[in-house]
Amino acid sequence: MRQAIGTGRRFGFGFRALRGVLTIVLLAGCGNSRELAALAGPLDRPSSPQAATGSAGLAGAPSESAPLSLSFLTGTALPGPYEDTLVWSEYEKKTNVRAKFDLVPFEYLEAARNLALTDGSYPDAFYAARLSARELDRYGRQGILLPLNDLIERYAPNFKKLMERYPEIRKGLTMSDGRIYSLPSFYDPEDFPMLIGVPLWVNRDWLDRLGMDEPVTVGQWYDYLKAVKKTDLNGNGRPDEIPFSDNGIGDLINQLKGAWGLGNRGLGHPLVDVDPKTSGLRFIKTSPEYRELLEFANRLYRENLIDKEIFTLDYDALLAKGQDGLLGSTIVPNPQTLMGRSEFVGLGALEGPRGDRLYSQVKTPMAHVGAFAITDKNPDPAATMRWIDYFYGEEGAAFFFMGLEGVTYEKTEDGEWRYVAEITDNPDGLTQEQVLRKYVTWMGGSYPGYVRERYFKGSETLPNFAEAAGKAKPYAVRDLWYAFNFDEAEQETMGSVGRRIETYVAEMERGFVGGSVPLSYWDRYVRNVEDMGLAEYMRAYESAYERYRKA
Template sequence: MVKKWVSLTLTAVLAAGLLAGCGSKSGDGATKEGETAKSNFNETGMPIVNEPLNLTFFTGKSPTNGSKFEDTLVWKTYKDMTNMNITFNLVPFETLTEKRNLALAGGDYPDVFYSARVGSAELTRYGEQGVFIPLNDLIDKYAPNFKKLMEQYPDIRKGLTMPDGNIYSLPSFYDPELLSMLIGTPLWINQEWLDKLGMEEPKTTEEFYAYLKAVKETDLNGNGKHDEIPYSATGITGLVDHLKGSWGLGTSGLGHKFVDVDPETGKLRFTKAEPKYKEMLEFMNKLYKEGLLDKEIFTIEGGALNAKGQEGLLGATVVPNPETVMGRKEYIGLGALKGPHGDQLYSHVKVPMVHVGAFAITDKNPNPEATIRWMDYFYGDEGAQFYFMGKEGETYTKNADGQLEYVKEITENPDGLTQDQALAKYFTWLGGSYPGLVRESWFKGSETLPSAMAAAEKAEPYAVKEILYNFNFTLEETDIMSSIGKDIQDYVTEMEAKFVNGSASFDQWDEYVNTLNKMGLEEYMRVYQAAYDRYQAE
């Protein structure tokens, strides 16, 4: 994994990019620049610009990505097609929020935020300030693929339109019919170890517990040591989001992590203070106390987790697919586990528009028309297929049924690379968050492998049906959500970890709930409910 940048390095690189890619924005300089950009721009066809255009992108990077996007097949090829030279300034996802906020608040931001997970609150705030430019007219004139997609799925426009009526971003959008993509990271367990233990695939939370306990107590990898790790992941969030459905929570999908719709009242409820949520955390605390969760679960990063997986140490995990990130084919994805009260909901389902602010153009961009065209290509079939599959004969072939398949150098790499490691030479979609369109016909990542599709098939009967897209708060509401709301969410996240690891006793639960109320939970829910009511009325 590429080493993390420190803030000073990021600022220096961004500043250098701005000097290279952006001219004056005032007086005659701005007028001349606008005229030059217009004369250089082609409304249709390739190249997009006649004279080379240099742009700088603030870009989120996953541990599975390569360290230089510009060297990959997709971006080298697209540079030649478009005549647009993109410098991708990579920021690891682990530090992305902090670096993005610093860049926006300090004014040291580039031409585009790409794969940078810009949230609705930031889009509203910085859109109204003029940092992010409105895309409504640009989409209408120069983004035919995305315009068509919004017509096909009206919820996209609904989710992208901020309270002031403007669209400031383009999303990462998954085909709503492709459940394996909406699940993204199933709860995987080791089928070979299940067989050795003589156990059936867990169907309940108690059976899952029994499996993890058996893993801890048995030398399943046969090395004479008890080094098996029953469950590991990067943090506890993935497990929380899988298990909460076993207690009847998470009815609205992963788009709203702290609230869902109460099936009895039809109103929003704050799930993190529900008695059933306490029960779920008590279950997770039992796993932690008995050593069934990795002792490094709160600190481990993706690369280290994948290394443990490659060593064959994991009984269960939450990742896109052990086959691609760990080179392990012995895992199966679980369906919805039935909880102690009979609840059986598969709650780990993303919003199809999984990242609202996957692509946002700033006011420092010298040619927004060319930039929107550059992005729109990937919302059409041709561009999306190219983005995910590359070039026929070089990175993929067509089988007898006309299905696209990666070449064997990728799927069975001669140098022993995992599929993701082999793909990183050619592509940058690994790890998610990219703007664009995902459909099964051309997306051949871990989510469409047979093991992932089988997991989705198990999940389907119990999967969240009424997935709520994001709500867009007014500027006043955003202020409340970014102050009271952020404090509440940070406190919940902190206490969630403490309840699980035992540093907070469950005797403190009432105190925890009282603290939430004192922090302004009633106001938080009033704002959330108002946004939900607007959403329902649209």
């Protein structure tokens, strides 16, 4: 019998701005959730308001001081409260910093974040809040987000060392005014499995039963899905096998677009890449290749090879279907940890109908530019900077991901770190993620910090994921773009014209694939995108790209 999936879409909300406009939308929970974190010892925090900007004290040895209270707005994929987890409760014991983390599900985060920034109800800092470069530039110029350049220089030795080792970090964080307003979620560029996103998985046992080889082309994957549809592979006598399922269509499009030669600069720029025919920038979502990809995806949907609930299915419901052994193919971080299914194998780059075989599902090492930002309400920016800097060093990052030695992990004789058996082979039949939820809170991503394979024991470090990464690597994007930073005028274009275009193409993508919009509407769709200001959008992109190239 499958275990109940944790309530990954049920949260406690403490963010006061959500009481208004978002109250009707955010019916998933009530109450407050907090997350507590700190340095390896109590902060030597200056007690006077004048010292709060970092004039003294923080670089010295830890000492007892009055508690520092901080309010954070936090995007999350986990249920709260965070303070009940081992990592944050242990951190609270080691510091006098008390952080109240108001949790907002990622699907509502943008609305909550924007509301807070516009009505003035924003917190002392944003944590895992996915602030965009556009928001960082805008609210940094307004003074709502504090410039961090000097704070990093004086109070963030771990992060400063990272920027010296990887200059691309500073390049990607520096806004057009020369200031840095955020700290990122940064993955070690040398750990390729950490960068390949979420693989496309197929059921190896079902492949064997069907007498089929692992798909290496889009056509072979299609044939496999067709065979799953007409075969009682789970042996229950019911036609309940689902060839492919996911919660939304976006992951599938991202996975398959490399088979049509699209996305050749990685996931950091989902709408724009380089046209190999002209070497100029290309808007992906109006290209002929993208239309062919939509036709293929729509064919899958029409032939019932895609779950009919894909546009409404939430993440926990998807995982439940996987646990019940219904899925032939899916896109999740890892079926083994999330669904308790070890029979899945991850595919690499599939070859498309024109011979294209590109793995474009590659993340930039700086996965989230705006993972952490300090606001002008913060009572002690210097202490806050020193506090967050801990997660960019080896000790703090290891603790964040692994917890406590002897409690949540152990070291083997050959120096490897691994979770204890209660987590990896739970006696109650819980998946690894379900058990980890009471210990750590990194699942779901977007956290500020430094991620290395040595101590990050998520899906990407398991053998099946490493196998998928090995298949993808020979075909992976070579020229991977980091984020572009737009100047003030370009930010205005991206925030107005760009937002309208992005919203429209996402809606039409769902319509084209799901059949509510016929593909005969394509030419009108392209004209609509052009009429929305595509030329202006691309001029802004090209200007930012030129600065990026010359930086």
